Amino acid sequence: MPRGRNIRSQRKLEAAQHERNESVGRRLAVLAFMIALVGVLFWAGVHNLRYRRALSEANHVKLIPASPAADDSAAPDIEGSNLRGKNAPAFTLTDVTGNKVSLADFKGHPVVVNFWATWCGPCKLEMPWFQEFSAKYKEQGLEVLGLSQDDGASRQDVADAAKKIGVTYPILMPDEAVAKKYGGVDYLPETFYVDRAGKIVEVTAGAPSKEQMEALIQKTIAAGGA
């Protein structure tokens, strides 16, 4: 065989070998990239699952079902539920007589912070229960504060409505900034049960049954030390 032909053949073989090596390298690179991507997706899934579990535990909110027939998707997302276990946001508001009332005034007391409005039927139906329980658990130091969400209503209108409903505990006039601190309060009634140490024990959105309300009050009184 001529020498020149051998050399050409040798070069061809080398080129083919080089190409095969390159091809294997590319495939390995693609494989490594795909493994990395699958790893990222797996990590994202685990992260998502952990986050949702944590959120679910933190959002231990008592949502009262709208009705047995109601669509579950109608249940509101209550941002205030994120406050459970945290210190109740401080506020100072004026009551219907113009006096300033602060949450801090009730330090050492279990306090029910109830957001309500004159146009809210369920609010008006549950408020007499708060009145009844504030008397029943007076010796345990229970205090109830009704925070009106009637934007634009006069003090007199709110006072008249409270009188008509039959409540005598402090009724405070609205302040959007306070509602915002409590998660926006876009769903009424919304109630925050605050223990003696100032921590939010429970959050409810919607009117509970009277029995549920009393159980929550008892839990709040028992929490945060005597």
Next chain:
Amino acid sequence: MRRGVLAVVALTLPLIAAAQIQLGGVDRPTEAKKQHVELLTDSLQLTANKPQDVELRFRVQPGFHINSHKPKDELLVPTELRLNAGALRIANQQYPPGSHFRLPVGDGEDLDVYQGEFRVALRVEAPKGDSVLSGSLRYQACDNAACYPARILPVTVAVTAK
């Protein structure tokens, strides 16, 4: 080589999109001002320059009720349709009577409400051609246990008069 790169890109894009959904979804804010009433009427066909009775159809989301135009309690927010006439002549706006609903909380409360579909009747006169009937529906929705603040539903209906 080029084929390999294209294959990687083609495979990667949906995976990246999926990862973004996974990571981004958890912090996605919920819709703050969800409507509980929808407008079912989107157009009206009329005879030009002739007063005609029409109805605007609305539907309340299942599981919710809104106060009727004349609720039983003065503190409750009535449902009210406000229309901008524009080129149209609007008269004789009539709301349907509400239906009885007893709020199932404690001793309950009797309410006069709209549930499901309800219709507001109008007498409309339109000039020849296309025009728009626009306005808003103010309502306040509740479910069996709680209420949302009053909301405004934009109303836009295309009117064609021949």
